[in-house]
Amino acid sequence: MSDLLERLKTEILVADGAMGTLLYANGLDNCYESYNLSNPQEVSRIHQAYINAGADIIQTNTYSAKRHRLKAYGYENNIKEINQAGVKIAREAAGDEIFVLGTVGGSRGLKQCDLTLEEIIDQTIEQVTYLLDGKLIDGLLFETYYDVEELLAVLEAVRPITDIPIITNLTLLEPGITQNGQPLVEVLSNLVMLGADVVGLNCHLGPYHMIKSLKQVPLFAQSFLAVYPNASLLEYSVDGNSNRFGFSQNAEYFGKSAELLVAEGARIIGGCCGTTPEHIRAVKRVVRGLKPIERKLVTPLVAEEELIAASKQNETLVDKVKRDITVIAELDPPKTLDITKFVEGIKALDQAGLAAITLADNSLARTRICNVSLAAYLKNDLTTPLVLHLACRDYNLIGLQSRLLGMDVLGFDHILAVTGDPSKMGDFPGATSVYDVTSLKLLSLIKQLNSGKGYSGGSIKKATDFTVAAAFNPNVKNLSRCGRLLDKKISSGADYFITQPIFNIETIDALSQLTVPYETPFFIGIMPITSYNNAVFLHNEVPGIQLSEDFLARLEEVKEDKKTCEKLGLEESKRLIDKALEYYNGIYLITPFLRYDLTIELANYVNEKREQTDLLLLDKTS
Template sequence: FFERQVNGLLAGGVDGFILETFADLNEIDCAFTAVRKLGDLPVIAQMTLGQNGKTVYGHTASQIAQELTSIGADVIGLNCSVGPAVMLDAIEDMADTTSVPLSAQPNAGLPRTVRDRKIYMATPEYMAQYACRMVDAGARFVGGCCGTTPDHIKQIRDLVRSDQPRPVMVRVTDVDQERSATLDPVPLEACSAWGRKLSRGEPVVSVEVLPPRGWDRNAIVEPAHELKDAGVDSLAIVDGPRSRSRMGALSAAVIVEQEVGIEAIVHYTCRDRNMLGMISDLLGAAAAGIRNLLVVSGDPSVHGPYPDMTEVFDIDSIGLTNVVTGLNQGLDPAGNSIGDPTKFVQGVVANPGALDLEREVTRFRYKVEAGASFVVTQPIFNPESLEEFLDKIHQWKIPVVAGIWPFLNLRNAEFLANEVPGATVPEKIVDRMRKAQISGDEEALNEGVEIAAEMIDAVRPLVQGFHLSAPSRRVDVALRVLHEAGVSTNT
């Protein structure tokens, strides 16, 4: 197979070969062998990694460097699948393993869906900055892969020279009320403590924590204890963020509520389950005492380390909101009775900084009409965009909880700004982190906390509460932000 390609290229007069986007070391070995069997032209051998820094077969960057060095490639490196931040970490690991020249061609961040098109959001300036960092780390060939434009290449050339998803169908369906009589939903106040505070207009605070990648229950129980002791209303548990495998959010929520006694808000994604699976999950969750949900469509699998993973998307977050509303009225989507109605307090997500704001407002309206009880925004870094969004949705009255993300360091800020779908970070915020990082990680963390506290102060009059992320499971950072912003909890 590879020999046929090599023969054809040699006949065409190529000056060298680039073996790129390989995920299997055995496969790239076969391709390299075919090139060497038929000639001695230079070979650049490049593998591709996922967001976890490994190939789909589990090979690390160091293992890739060792293997490609041993087979005799002239240049070895990485391309595609990830943005500059993840690739920089991998290049640093490879540089510690080999003396062979390294190459790096990251994607221009990760794509966002805008009007059913995939658009890569990393700017030419961002790509060029990371190209310089990769050169500093040991790369000798730098460029870009998916989403890279001539402007990206020009910026990379100039700076290096001077220095060294799938689109989702929206389904808004009404439950067929004729097959079985609906039951009155349980009042929000009687569903959960979170629902009670929302219904009374009282301020709420939740902190979002990643579940562990393994099955160590202490990894979720310990931060839950810390948050309960601090008086936080709810612990929000993310469901397969960025299409990476972690402990299931529903299972983690049951553990937290039973062992710690703090209410959980379960992020529940439509990406991985068909309709039957979602209904079964939700009925089981209701039986286990789970009451609070944050319904999301889910990140496309292109963002994760499993490129062959299938996406289900029987419905999106709007459709699932309809399903939960039906369950809260005692009916499944087919209009069949489930007995007593469930008691879910269901939230949805909105992005005030969306590139297509009108579409975002339309989707928000659909979510409210489908039965959403509250909305959590994407992280706020531009209070004016939130105010504009709220002006456009003022006629749909549900509690708004502002997302707040404290940066740990400059890399965290740049990554969120350029490679996380749904996040919008103004350049002036990144510049503040860049200046702070010059003085070290501690000063950068201080600046990240200060920015988060400023966002809380700016939007406090506009919202009913705050939903803080605990980056890298740093619950202490989230609590510090609340303290410095003067946000009271239940202690």
């Protein structure tokens, strides 16, 4: 057992505060970890400032020194040098009296991480290997882990390769509960069982909410508690012509809070974002005469009222398509406030016997009237359920959850979750594409709301009842390789799939081979061609779209005859529907240019096919 764990048996140790806050304040705003190579004197000066303030423990400047994070700045080939330089600088500053922790930050944070869990573990092991080389550190600190699965997996992978102390710090968005809704005490207990020597919290929350969180946490027999609060909640200010984000300069308050953290069992107290040597000096003054507590009265997290999901009054689309041939249709909201034809079209579709009508969300990044507003406007005039598309492009996480909660309040419980085409494709190419998350994360967010929890893990007091579709584009070169994407979307929460429009028989055949292993229903996208020019554009300018040469040739022969072109387009769509119905029960009709009359004709055709199928089955059973 190392000296660090021996000291923690009888002492409260003070850790350092933020590194990035001070580097940023000194004008260094690129890759902080690269300063281990380019500006080691500044990194060392910050270490020394914390030691002079009374820190018993400092951490290496290696928080984001994993390969994928360094790659964003072009330093991925310097990973070994950056990590080992970080250890060397900290060790030289600390000498023999101060403990040094090798720091590893979480990968799955508030922003999307495209790495698989296996890739994250591999990159973490790589970084840890460099930190351990030379045996200059006294422990490993895994901090700012929002994702419980990641932290548990990382600990399980790292624990067998070293016997030095390991500290694991979770980050919470809500006091006392993790992002996936688990009670903090449950997750910390699991970390202790996997071999963490110290467990605790850091980042996002200030002292007040961390004290509140620790009230539910007992003293563990095999592990100690650590806590690294932010200086405060993040504050926003305007300085001249620039906007600034910062933290309260509240060192005295921060120090006084340390006494309450000790009373909740903390034996390592440091600081995270916004903290400075002044904060650490204030903590040291307060804890200098304090001893660790040996017993504690735990205050359980206040139980929320039992969540009762509203019982489903109607059969969902998933239920219907599993049982019978089912048709849904898409209608794009209008681009202008003249909604006369749109209202006329959606009311006509409402009478066509469809299972649902879907409303797109600024498809192709072209600005249209808000689909939720139109749905609310028309709700009382329609009997057909509405499926609302939701694009990640236009909303940050705050907006996405807000929009979903609003949909639930309005009674719209069918959603198509899409990432959304980039803004530069549309009519406002200078607009910003948000993409806080992709459709995969949006799917899991919707399912989390269905469990009665928001993105932060906190209760929303009532479970939503969303049925959610995922989009799938079969118009790719190597369709056979797309199984992994389907698996990801299903595991993220997709109840069924809606495909992009398909324009040739071969693609339907290939898709049927890909989807053999899946029980998740598919609605096959069919969009009628309205003119020769429309067909030539799709065939030549839209990536992945291929129309049959025979169909193009037939259209070209009559390209000046609009009615005949439409007739050929409908015949081709019916041929594709016939092929799709060989494999699937779901047909998704996409209305071109508000030509809802074409959609209604195709819907009637599918309904006739269904009736014929039902009669054949009846004959066989009678």
